[in-house]
Amino acid sequence: MNKNNLQPTSTLSRRRFLAKMAAAGTALGISTGIDNKTAEGAQPKPEQINSNDKKIFWGDIHNHNAVGYAKGSLQRSYDIASSSLDFFCFTGHSQWHDMPKMPQNKHMKWVNGFEVLKNNWPNIKNLANQYYQPGKFVPFIGYEWHSSDCGDVCIIFPGSKATLIYTDSIKDLQKFAAKNDAVLIPHHPAYKLGWRGQNWSVLDTAVSPVVEIFSEHGNAETDRSPYRYIRHSMGGRSTTNTLQWLWEQGVQVGVVASTDDHLGYPGAYGEGLVAAYADALDRTSIMQAIKAKRTYGVSADRIELDFRLNGNWMGSTIPFTPNRNISVKVKGKDVVKSVEVLRNNQVIYRDHPIDRPLKSPWSEPVLCRIEFGWGPWAALEMARICDWKFKTVVHGGKIISALPCFQSGPYDEKRRNKLSIINDSTCEVVSYTSRKQAYEERPTNSVILEIKGTPQTTLNVNLTEPQKLFITKSLEQLAKDNNITFTGPFTSESMLMHRLVFAENYNTEFEFTDKSNTGKTDWYYVRVEQTNGSLAWSSPIWVTNA
Numbered sequence: 205m206n207k208n209n210l211q212p213t214s215t216l217s218r219r220r221f222l223a224k225m226a227a228a229g230t231a232l233g234i235s236t237g238i239d240n241k242t243a244e245g246a247q248p249k250p251e252q253i254n255s256n257d258k259k260i261f262w263g264d265i266h267n268h269n270a271v272g273y274a275k276g277s278l279q280r281s282y283d284i285a286s287s288s289l290d291f292f293c294f295t296g297h298s299q300w301h302d303m304p305k306m307p308q309n310k311h312m313k314w315v316n317g318f319e320v321l322k323n324n325w326p327n328i329k330n331l332a333n334q335y336y337q338p339g340k341f342v343p344f345i346g347y348e349w350h351s352s353d354c355g356d357v358c359i360i361f362p363g364s365k366a367t368l369i370y371t372d373s374i375k376d377l378q379k380f381a382a383k384n385d386a387v388l389i390p391h392h393p394a395y396k397l398g399w400r401g402q403n404w405s406v407l408d409t410a411v412s413p414v415v416e417i418f419s420e421h422g423n424a425e426t427d428r429s430p431y432r433y434i435r436h437s438m439g440g441r442s443t444t445n446t447l448q449w450l451w452e453q454g455v456q457v458g459v460v461a462s463t464d465d466h467l468g469y470p471g472a473y474g475e476g477l478v479a480a481y482a483d484a485l486d487r488t489s490i491m492q493a494i495k496a497k498r499t500y501g502v503s504a505d506r507i508e509l510d511f512r513l514n515g516n517w518m519g520s521t522i523p524f525t526p527n528r529n530i531s532v533k534v535k536g537k538d539v540v541k542s543v544e545v546l547r548n549n550q551v552i553y554r555d556h557p558i559d560r561p562l563k564s565p566w567s568e569p570v571l572c573r574i575e576f577g578w579g580p581w582a583a584l585e586m587a588r589i590c591d592w593k594f595k596t597v598v599h600g601g602k603i604i605s606a607l608p609c610f611q612s613g614p615y616d617e618k619r620r621n622k623l624s625i626i627n628d629s630t631c632e633v634v635s636y637t638s639r640k641q642a643y644e645e646r647p648t649n650s651v652i653l654e655i656k657g658t659p660q661t662t663l664n665v666n667l668t669e670p671q672k673l674f675i676t677k678s679l680e681q682l683a684k685d686n687n688i689t690f691t692g693p694f695t696s697e698s699m700l701m702h703r704l705v706f707a708e709n710y711n712t713e714f715e716f717t718d719k720s721n722t723g724k725t726d727w728y729y730v731r732v733e734q735t736n737g738s739l740a741w742s743s744p745i746w747v748t749n750a
C-alpha cells in the first residue's frame with residue numbers, strides 16, 4: 205500500500221467520522237435495534253465530547269521476524285509497518301531464563317534466535333530512530349522477555365535510547381522499566397500459570413498499565429470468548445488468567461491487541477491491532493496514551509470505537525458518582541452485529557445496528573469489501589502463490605477511504621501487498637494470496653472501499669493478474685447481490701465483491717445513564733462484534749467505591 209497516497213484519505217475519513225459525530229450531537233439515542241437490559245432509558249443528550257478531541261492511531265507493538273527465531277528480514281518488517289501502520293514496535297525474542305529442555309533439542313531454535321537478536325541490537329535501535337517521522341510513522345524500540353513462571357512481556361522504551369538487559373527476575377525487569385519510563389506489556393496472558401500464562405501475583409500496573417487481550421494466540425477476554433487459544437503447545441485458556449477474572453479482582457489494567465506475528469508481517473490482518481487515542485502522532489503522545497490506557501484492541505477490522513463515561517476517556521478512573529452518563533460511538537468496517545456495554549463483566553446495554561432498517565441508505569457512504577484468493581483446497585496439495593493486480597474504478601461517485609486487509613501468509617521476502625489510491629475514483633491493488641501458511645487457513649486478502657454514491661454509481665474492477673478480466677456492477681446491484689468471479693476453470697482463484705454495507709448497519713452512537721451503587725468500584729467496558737467475526741474491546745473506565 206502506498207501510504208503517501210492513502211494517508212490523506214484515511215485522515216479525511218477519520219475527520220469525517222468525528223465531524224459527523226459532532227453534528228449528530230442533538231440526535232443521540234437510538235430508537236431501534238436496542239436491547240436495553242437494565243440501564244436507564246436511552247435519551248437524546250447533548251454531545252459530551254470536548255474540544256480537545258484526540259485522534260485514533262493504529263499500531264502493532266508486538267511482532268517478530270528473523271532477528272529472533274521467526275521469519276523475514278527486519279528491513280522488510282519496517283517496509284510493511286511504515287506503509288500500513290501509524291506506530292510500531294518490533295519486539296524481537298531476547299531471552300527465556302526458565303526455558304524447558306525440549307525433545308530433539310528443539311529449544312535450540314530459541315537459544316539461536318536470542319543470539320541473533322543480541323548481535324543485531326545496535327541495528328534494531330538505529331532503524332527505529334531512522335524511521336521515526338513524527339506525524340507520519342512512529343517506531344519504538346523494544347524486545348520480548350519470555351518466562352514460563354511469570355508469563356511473557358514486551359518491554360517498550362519511550363524514546364531513542366534503549367538497553368538490552370538479561371535478567372531472570374521480573375522484579376528487576378519492572379524496576380529497570382520504571383527507571384527508563386518504559387512499559388512492560390504482558391501478552392497471551394490466558395495460558396495456564398507456569399506455562400507462560402501471566403502470573404498476576406507479580407503484575408505491577410505502574411509499569412504494566414495495559415495487557416494484550418488479543419493476538420495470533422487468540423482472545424484473552426474470557427475462557428469462553430470466540431477465538432480460542434488453539435495454535436500453540438501451551439494449551440488452552442485458563443479462567444483465572446483471563447482479563448475478566450483480573451478485573452474482577454479489582455486490578456485496573458487497560459487493553460491493547462497486537463499480532464505477535466512470526467512471519468515478519470507487522471499489522472497482519474486478523475492477528476490483532478491496537479488503537480490509541482493520542483493528541484499527535486509522535487513517541488511522547490502515543491506513549492502517554494498507552495500509559496493512560498487510552499487504548500483499545502481489535503481482532504481484525506479497524507473498528508472505530510469511542511467510549512466515554514461522564515465525558516471521561518476509556519482507561520480513566522473517576523471518583524464515585526451514582527450517575528454514569530455513558531456515550532458510545534462506533535464506526536464498523538462491516539455489518540455491526542452488536543455493541544455491548546458491560547458493567548462488572550455483565551452486559552447492561554446492547555445495541556444491534558444489524559437490525560436497523562435502512563431509512564436513507566444513500567445519504568451516507570457505503571462500504572464494499574473486495575476479497576480475493578481461495579484457489580485449490582488444501583487436500584489437493586496444489587499449494588501455490590497467486591499474484592494479483594487490479595484497479596477499482598468508481599464512476600458517478602467517490603472513494604472516501606480505502607482500507608487494506610492483508611494477512612501475513614505466505615511468507616515471502618520479496619513480494620509486497622500494496623493498496624494505492626490514485627485519485628478519488630481509482631484504487632490500485634497489488635497483492636498475493638495462498639492457502640499455504642495462511643493464518644487459520646484463510647486464503648484471502650481484501651480491501652474495504654468506502655464509497656459515496658447513488659444506486660446508479662458503478663464500481664468496476666479491472667483485473668490484470670492472475671487473469672485479464674473486467675467486472676462492472678452498479679451499487680444498486682451490489683446492494684442486493686454480491687458478485688463472485690472465478691479467474692479460470694475449477695480450483696482457480698476467485699474474487700468476491702461483497703454485498704454493500706450501509707451506514708445504518710455499520711455506524712452507531714448512543715448514550716444512556718446508568719445509576720449504580722454496588723458498594724464497590726465498578727468497571728465498564730465496551731465490546732463490539734461484526735457479523736464477519738471482527739471484534740473490538742475498549743479499555744475499561746473505573747468508578748471508585750463511595
Ligand SMILES: [Zn+2]
Pocket residue numbers: 266267268348464
Ligand atoms: Zn511474541
